[in-house]
Amino acid sequence: MSEIFENIGKIQYEGADGKHALAFHYYDKERVIMGKPMREHLPFAMAWWHNLCATGVDMFGRGSADKSFGAREGTMEHARAKVDAGFEFMEKLGIEYFCFHDVDLVPEADDIRETNRRLDEISDYMLEKMKETGIKCLWGTANMFGNPRFMNGAGSTNSADVYCFAAAQIKKALDLTVKLGGRGYVFWGGREGYETLLNTDVKFEQENIARLMRMAVAYARSIGFTGDFYIEPKPKEPMKHQYDFDAATAIGFLRQYGLEKDFKLNIEANHATLAGHTFQHDLRISAINGMLGSIDANQGDCLLGWDTDEFPFNVYESTMCMYEVLKNGGITGGFNFDAKTRRPSYTKEDMFAGYILGMDTFALGLIKAAELIEDGRIDDFVRERYLSYQSGIGAKIVSGGASLAELAAYAEKMGAPKLPGSGRQEYLEGVVNQILFR
Numbered sequence: 001m002s003e004i005f006e007n008i009g010k011i012q013y014e015g016a017d018g019k020h021a022l023a024f025h026y027y028d029k030e031r032v033i034m035g036k037p038m039r040e041h042l043p044f045a046m047a048w049w050h051n052l053c054a055t056g057v058d059m060f061g062r063g064s065a066d067k068s069f070g071a072r073e074g075t076m077e078h079a080r081a082k083v084d085a086g087f088e089f090m091e092k093l094g095i096e097y098f099c100f101h102d103v104d105l106v107p108e109a110d111d112i113r114e115t116n117r118r119l120d121e122i123s124d125y126m127l128e129k130m131k132e133t134g135i136k137c138l139w140g141t142a143n144m145f146g147n148p149r150f151m152n153g154a155g156s157t158n159s160a161d162v163y164c165f166a167a168a169q170i171k172k173a174l175d176l177t178v179k180l181g182g183r184g185y186v187f188w189g190g191r192e193g194y195e196t197l198l199n200t201d202v203k204f205e206q207e208n209i210a211r212l213m214r215m216a217v218a219y220a221r222s223i224g225f226t227g228d229f230y231i232e233p234k235p236k237e238p239m240k241h242q243y244d245f246d247a248a249t250a251i252g253f254l255r256q257y258g259l260e261k262d263f264k265l266n267i268e269a270n271h272a273t274l275a276g277h278t279f280q281h282d283l284r285i286s287a288i289n290g291m292l293g294s295i296d297a298n299q300g301d302c303l304l305g306w307d308t309d310e311f312p313f314n315v316y317e318s319t320m321c322m323y324e325v326l327k328n329g330g331i332t333g334g335f336n337f338d339a340k341t342r343r344p345s346y347t348k349e350d351m352f353a354g355y356i357l358g359m360d361t362f363a364l365g366l367i368k369a370a371e372l373i374e375d376g377r378i379d380d381f382v383r384e385r386y387l388s389y390q391s392g393i394g395a396k397i398v399s400g401g402a403s404l405a406e407l408a409a410y411a412e413k414m415g416a417p418k419l420p421g422s423g424r425q426e427y428l429e430g431v432v433n434q435i436l437f438r
């Protein structure tokens with residue numbers, strides 16, 4: 001098998017002063033941060049769909065990037081070429097995981113039995129490559145949004161036949177995830193949502209999604225899947241209203257339908273910002289509910305209201321992300337670059353440059369988050385801010401031993417309370433800058 005990325009060697013760490021375009025400037029995989037090497041803090045994953053399949057098609061123009069990898073598209077030869085390209089790519093970057101949708105791997109046939117046969121064949125080949133290289137699967141999923149049959153969703157569809165087809169795809173994607181030893185299985189809501197209430201029974205649709213998820217959990221556990229299921233929240237796009245709007249909504253849904261023991265969340269930066277939150281907010285909401293599972297590492301553009309899936313370069317965001325991850329004691333999932341190079345960045349070098357940028361941005365975020373924690377000023381401030389609950393009436397409130405009448409009597413005796421201490425936001429933002437740019 002000949003090399004696909006011919007003029008690109010193994011990507012080396014050359015330090016922050018290096019000037020080579022295809023080198024790491026911050027990601028130094030064996031460097032120890034807070035007791036663990038960077039590569040353990042940051043289990044990076046390649047997204048099969050963007051990296052090996054997406055050519056830069058948008059609604060105004062056809063693809064600009066050639067992802068044929070020397071084979072004719074739409075053939076099994078091309079599916080194998082993508083495996084070759086993907087493993088060479090991951091090895092050269094030192095990426096240890098990949099994520100996939102079923103239809104990223106093989107061309108879909110008219111008959112699902114033929115698609116499944118193709119999936120068996122390609123996953124045998126992937127397993128060989130995984131054994132050779134030590135590269136692993138982070139998570140698998142089924143694409144239940146691309147084919148027109150899913151125009152009204154998969155679990156939320158009005159058609160029982162389409163619902164069954166979705167079940168068949170999930171079953172196969174679970175088989176593949178288990179075969180490839182995946183750590184997790186993702187449900188991104190795809191088209192689970194609605195455009196107008198004039199034609200939609202929201203309650204019924206949500207119950208049906210939950211039923212499908214329960215069946216998926218039961219099947220997966222029966223074939224030995226011990227990993228986590230993930231919901232990946234997103235507020236809109238493709239549907240106007242998506243049911244998994246944000247972390248808080250998804251957590252409420254999981255609890256309502258008794259799915260919270262099997263599921264965690266896969267938080268995508270650009271989805272959180274589309275929901276009007278910061279990336280850090282959705283990470284924190286997941287973490288405090290014990291449901292921070294995995295991360296789709298990308299970023300959006302504050303000037304555009306859609307899911308641009310850019311490679312992350314915003315170090316403020318990656319720092320606050322890694323701050324949440326470190327405080328959470330790490331994550332059981334990983335960091336999947338659900339990101340694509342911009343349409344005019346269409347070369348093979350650009351594919352590498354995108355991942356180098358993302359990996360360096362998260363490495364820098366990790367370094368800076370650890371420094372913020374070691375510095376301690378932010379943690380100290382937050383602790384002190386709530387000190388009034390550590391003794392006296394505050395401690396009584398927290399212990400649950402106070403009644404409303406008792407608090408009212410306390411307030412009457414006290415007179416007007418003093419203003420609470422300053423939030424000192426500007427000072428704290430200065431601390432972050434000081435650590436980022438020292």
Ligand code: XUL
Nearest residue numbers: 141188232268296307338
């Ligand atoms: C779409 C998206 C998906 C999921 C997997 O916005 O993020 O690619 O990550 O289906």
Ligand code: CO
Nearest residue numbers: 232268296338
């Ligand atoms: Co995603």
